[in-house]
Amino acid sequence: MLGSTGETIRAEGFDRDNTTIAVDRCIGDQSLFVFSSTVSQDEVEAILTGADPPGNVADLDAALDRERNRNVTTSVRWVPEERFVVCG
16 A cells, blocks of 8 residues: 555656646746746646746647646646845
């Protein structure tokens, strides 16, 4: 039983890492950063922060479906960020 639990934890880590890579690819050169992400078997939630609004979430969903070899529900939250720097 412990072996299967270890395999489950390893598989979940693999899913999380591949999901983060897929989200980063879809963000591309936009001024966005992955603030956090949550991955379960059938759902991915990503919270993005940055100046640019996220692109087409359907494209991200399709990329995650391919990456995970199954249909998942993809939820994206965007937190707009403005940065002001004052010197002097």
